[in-house]
Amino acid sequence: MQPGGQIRGKARVPGDKSMSHRSIMLGSIADGVTTVDGFLEGEDALSTLNAFRAMGVEIEGPENGRVVIHGVGRDGLKAPVGDIYVGNSGTSMRLLAGLLAGQQFDVTMTGDVSLSKRPMERVAAPLREMGAVVETAEGGRPPLTLRGGQSLKAIDYVLPMASAQVKSCVLLAGLYAEGETRTTEPAPTRDHSERMLRGFGYKVDVDGPVAKLQGGGRLSAVHIDVPADISSAAFFMVAASITPNADLTLEHVGINPTRVGVINILRAMGGDITVFNEREVGGEPVADIRICYAQLKGINIPEDQVPLAIDEFPVLFVAAACAEGQTVLTGAEELRVKESDRIQVMADGLQAMGISAEPTVDGVVIQGGQITGATVDSHHDHRIAMSFAVASLRATAPIKVTGCDNVATSFPNFVALASGLGMNIEVQA
Ligand SMILES: O=C(O)C1=C[C@@H](OP(=O)(O)O)[C@@H](O)[C@H](O)C1
Numbered sequence: 001m002q003p004g005g006q007i008r009g010k011a012r013v014p015g016d017k018s019m020s021h022r023s024i025m026l027g028s029i030a031d032g033v034t035t036v037d038g039f040l041e042g043e044d045a046l047s048t049l050n051a052f053r054a055m056g057v058e059i060e061g062p063e064n065g066r067v068v069i070h071g072v073g074r075d076g077l078k079a080p081v082g083d084i085y086v087g088n089s090g091t092s093m094r095l096l097a098g099l100l101a102g103q104q105f106d107v108t109m110t111g112d113v114s115l116s117k118r119p120m121e122r123v124a125a126p127l128r129e130m131g132a133v134v135e136t137a138e139g140g141r142p143p144l145t146l147r148g149g150q151s152l153k154a155i156d157y158v159l160p161m162a163s164a165q166v167k168s169c170v171l172l173a174g175l176y177a178e179g180e181t182r183t184t185e186p187a188p189t190r191d192h193s194e195r196m197l198r199g200f201g202y203k204v205d206v207d208g209p210v211a212k213l214q215g216g217g218r219l220s221a222v223h224i225d226v227p228a229d230i231s232s233a234a235f236f237m238v239a240a241s242i243t244p245n246a247d248l249t250l251e252h253v254g255i256n257p258t259r260v261g262v263i264n265i266l267r268a269m270g271g272d273i274t275v276f277n278e279r280e281v282g283g284e285p286v287a288d289i290r291i292c293y294a295q296l297k298g299i300n301i302p303e304d305q306v307p308l309a310i311d312e313f314p315v316l317f318v319a320a321a322c323a324e325g326q327t328v329l330t331g332a333e334e335l336r337v338k339e340s341d342r343i344q345v346m347a348d349g350l351q352a353m354g355i356s357a358e359p360t361v362d363g364v365v366i367q368g369g370q371i372t373g374a375t376v377d378s379h380h381d382h383r384i385a386m387s388f389a390v391a392s393l394r395a396t397a398p399i400k401v402t403g404c405d406n407v408a409t410s411f412p413n414f415v416a417l418a419s420g421l422g423m424n425i426e427v428q429a
């Protein structure tokens, strides 16, 4: 990555990863043919797609973001031949665990080196309470095996952490459980499962932190329009915010209130962000977003914004590095169990770039300063790699990022799009 570069123009980033996963899962167990537009053709969502193909679901595409799913109905999935490999994708493994807990066959899910280190006990524990038989490797890590043929009972589950993956897992198992399954979350997390289930005609009641559904119902196929992923848009929101003269418009971005922490935090830092053309597409709010350069200032990030921006912190740390003064993040210990320990890995990288970034147990303290050239390791974490690329916009010398192989998990055309908007990125084999 060469220093400097410009950020100007208009762009549409790829489809929302969370919604893409869910569209395949729900479309597969629905009655009828579900069509999806705007599907993210990234490796994580494709892992979910391939998992359902392996369980006998006919899925056409993806072709230019269009996927056609021939739903097999709630009891139509078939035992896969061999294990299901879900690569780097925590969402695939955790949500599928819930959906597969109520099937008649055994399944084992495996993942790559990063996923194999991530905690799965958080989904295994509530599923066992429901009567599922779940096996993990030592320390509650993958592989994850679900034994089929169990009869599940609904539970009233109070989540120990703010996690949409755990909430969704329990609700998906609840589809196959006898009685009313309830989840209570400690803070609002993304509610795409609840919204999309309703879109498929399944009754889900939400009252503040509580979501509940009755087991035993059926889903009816629908058309799903997946908006651009605000988590991918975030890289360019920060890129434009830190680059003098930048003026960028990102089109058709999902602005679900449970996902807009990055907008709220950048605005609190002094960011110049205009949200316009607000509309609703298939039960999800969507808008265009214009971002112009502004001198950012450090802030204490409000803890209530943490789950609303959970995947955007790596790039928000870059914003903090370019801000005047100190930024303090607390209450974000979940960042330590993502594709990498995102607190430590970002702090190490920013320090290598000459920025004072001190990790704490549940966050980080960053002093804004001058970013220098450096060679930094992204630890094969897509969001870290893209965040370091954004940092190069304000660096005094080139930044070389190693371990970038996983960028395609969430943002396959990142380099092309970033280059098109004016960033100087060179990819070395
Ligand atoms: O439900 C989802 O689609 C996701 C939930 C979040 O994980 P947690 O539930 O672990 O916070 C997020 O980090 C992940 O990228 C996608």
Ligand SMILES: C=C(OP(=O)(O)O)C(=O)O
Binding pocket: 044, 088, 089, 090, 091, 092, 311, 338, 339, 383, 410
């Ligand atoms: C945490 C992430 O995804 P997952 O948990 O699905 O691997 C992410 O995309 O930042």
